[in-house]
Amino acid sequence: MRMYDIIEKKRNGNELTEEEIRFFVDGYTKGDIPDYQVSALLMAIYFQDMSEQERAQLTQAMVDSGDKIDLTDISGIKVDKHSTGGVGDTTTLVLAPLVASVGVPVAKMSGRGLGHTGGTIDKLESVPGFHTEISNQEFIDLVNKNKVSVIGQTGNLTPADKKLYSLRDVTATVNSIPLIASSIMSKKIASGADAIVLDVKTGAGAFMKDLEDAKELAKAMVSIGKQVGRNTMAVISDMSQPLGFAIGNSLEVKEAIETLQGKGPKDLTELCLVLGSQMVLLANQASTIEEAREKLEESLANGQAFEHFKTFLSSQGGDPSVIDDTELLPKAAKQIQVKAKQTGTIESIVADNIGTAAMMLGAGRATKESEIDLSAGILLHKKVGDKVQEGEPILTLHTNQQEVNSVIDLIHKSILISDNAVAAPTLIYDTITE
Numbered sequence: 068m069r070m071y072d073i074i075e076k077k078r079n080g081n082e083l084t085e086e087e088i089r090f091f092v093d094g095y096t097k098g099d100i101p102d103y104q105v106s107a108l109l110m111a112i113y114f115q116d117m118s119e120q121e122r123a124q125l126t127q128a129m130v131d132s133g134d135k136i137d138l139t140d141i142s143g144i145k146v147d148k149h150s151t152g153g154v155g156d157t158t159t160l161v162l163a164p165l166v167a168s169v170g171v172p173v174a175k176m177s178g179r180g181l182g183h184t185g186g187t188i189d190k191l192e193s194v195p196g197f198h199t200e201i202s203n204q205e206f207i208d209l210v211n212k213n214k215v216s217v218i219g220q221t222g223n224l225t226p227a228d229k230k231l232y233s234l235r236d237v238t239a240t241v242n243s244i245p246l247i248a249s250s251i252m253s254k255k256i257a258s259g260a261d262a263i264v265l266d267v268k269t270g271a272g273a274f275m276k277d278l279e280d281a282k283e284l285a286k287a288m289v290s291i292g293k294q295v296g297r298n299t300m301a302v303i304s305d306m307s308q309p310l311g312f313a314i315g316n317s318l319e320v321k322e323a324i325e326t327l328q329g330k331g332p333k334d335l336t337e338l339c340l341v342l343g344s345q346m347v348l349l350a351n352q353a354s355t356i357e358e359a360r361e362k363l364e365e366s367l368a369n370g371q372a373f374e375h376f377k378t379f380l381s382s383q384g385g386d387p388s389v390i391d392d393t394e395l396l397p398k399a400a401k402q403i404q405v406k407a408k409q410t411g412t413i414e415s416i417v418a419d420n421i422g423t424a425a426m427m428l429g430a431g432r433a434t435k436e437s438e439i440d441l442s443a444g445i446l447l448h449k450k451v452g453d454k455v456q457e458g459e460p461i462l463t464l465h466t467n468q469q470e471v472n473s474v475i476d477l478i479h480k481s482i483l484i485s486d487n488a489v490a491a492p493t494l495i496y497d498t499i500t501e
Contacts, residue, residue: 070094070104077111085124092128096227102234109231109240117245122287123294125245129253130295132227136176136203136259141210143172144350147260148342149251151284154272154422155309155447159187160323161331161339162346164376167215169362171350174210175217176224176258188219193317193397193441197385215379225253247274248287255292262298262349264342265289269496270307272418278303278496285499298349301499304338305492308416308451311335315430315444315465317396324390327373334450334494340364341495397442399465405475407455411484416451420481424474428466440467452491455484 073087091108094100117125138145146166150156163173177187177199191197199219201209209216228250235241255263265288268274269281285301292299311332313322325331326339344359353359366372373390381387389395425431429440446463449455461482464471 070100070108074104074107074111077108077115080115082118083121083124085128088121088124089128089131092125092132092227096132096230105231105234106238106240109235109238109243109246112245113240113243119287119290119294122245122249123291126249126252126256126291127295129225129227129231129249130257133223133225133257135257136224138174138207138210138259138261140207141172141174143170144261145172145174145210145259146262146264146346146350147173147175147255147258148264148266148346149255150266151251151268151274153268153306153310154418154425155311155314155319156268156306157190157311157313157319157323157326157335158266158339158342160190160320161326161335162343163215163217164327164379165339165363165366165372166343166346167213167379168366168372168375169347170214170352171347172210173215173346174206174259175215176220177217178220187217189439189441190316190319191217191380191385193320194380194385194389195395197380197383199383201383209382213375213378213382215375216383217379224257228253244280244283244287247284248291252288252291252295256295256297260297262346263292263300264345264349265299265301266338266342267301267303267499268306269303270305270418270492271415272309272422273306282497282499285497286501289499289501300345300349302341302345303496303499304341305494305496306418307492309418309421309447310338312447312450313444314421314425314447315428316439316441317398318444318446318465320389321393321396324373324376324393327367327376328370329367337494345498399440399442399444400467401465403464403466403471403475404460405462405464405478407457407459407461407484408479409484410457411455411486412489413449413451413453413455413461414483414485414487414489416447416483417481420477421445421447424477424481427474427477428464428468428471443467450491452489 095105167173206218267281267285269278275281289299313319343363347353347359377387425445429443449461
């Protein structure tokens with residue numbers, strides 16, 4: 068078998084066999100096939116697309132390129148949630164204990180963030196003492212005991228995806244549905260979950276800015292999941308403005324605590340209930356989506372979810388007193404209000420730019436080597452559709468930096484105030500099950 072023939076076949080719009088897909092994935096992972104040939108194939112895929120069968124075969128080949136997490140010793144149906152990312156996306160911090168509190172095992176493998184804020188692990192490490200460097204056996208034992216644990220990603224999970232993504236990043240082939248879908252799903256499948264709920268974002272702060280593109284990606288991932296034996300569904304949710312009010316690691320932990328106490332932002336609470344209901348349903352812990360939601364709402368109302376978060380944190384070394392007194396979380400030296408320059412209604416908040424502003428304050432990483440300031444970030448006071456008076460604070464910067472004028476300038480350019488009435492954006496656009 069020759070790589071030349073595989074490139075030519077896909078260039079001409081023909082379907083690759085499973086053997087051909089495995090040949091190029093395995094050969095490239097081992098270093099036997101050069102970058103320039105795989106680059107040519109990626110570009111051919113970009114223009115010619117892949118069939119549903121090819122996408123599933125590519126995903127499985129990437130899964131088989133490295134370690135796979137075996138969760139069979141955890142009782143019950145393990146359900147994972149994946150978000151395609153956004154600004155102020157605090158859902159995992161709320162969902163993991165909330166869903167676990169009604170009996171669904173959540174064995175979560177997460178990473179560190181590169182971008183607007185830290186990843187789930189960075190956020191959790193805002194809690195003094197919390198750690199994710201635990202053995203696989205301890206991870207399994209914790210999920211069996213508490214129904215929830217979060218661990219750092221293994222170094223050799225889907226190495227083919229890491230190599231292919233690095234190449235896509237420099238060959239203008241990142242934005243390809245089959246390549247995006249196989250990249251995301253390979254990591255989820257290798258992580259060992261039985262069922263997967265996908266939160267596919269759309270809007271200014273999302274990877275998929277266009278709603279139809281988001282739907283196409285969701286359908287592609289759901290199809291891959293089902294073809295490789297994972298019960299998979301997707302929710303299309305809004306990321307035209309930041310989710311919730313908090314953007315930044317310790318600020319998001321505080322917001323998650325408030326949400327688990329039933330006092331969180333409406334949009335974050337609603338999204339968590341929608342995603343969580345799907346997780347409960349896929350885990351066979353409810354017979355209808357309505358029953359699943361009722362269970363979650365009851366757990367929030369009676370404090371069960373909140374107590375589960377305490378147990379989860381303390382089981383991995385975290386100081387549970389932080390939950391009762393959020394002032395113990397990392398706190399920035401300065402809080403600077405950014406005020407409205409006119410009276411009116413918030414028409415838009417460009418999520419991407421607000422995320423960039425948070426990163427400029429130190430809340431995220433510009434490079435892998437960047438140090439995160441866990442206390443830094445932005446706290447919104449207004450969302451799209453809210454009225455505002457001239458001179459009224461629209462958000463507060465939490466920072467340890469001396470000079471923030473460039474951040475304030477970016478924020479003013481990114482928040483549009485209108486004289487007209489503005490409706491709040493739709494939060495949930497669609498649910499994809501096929």
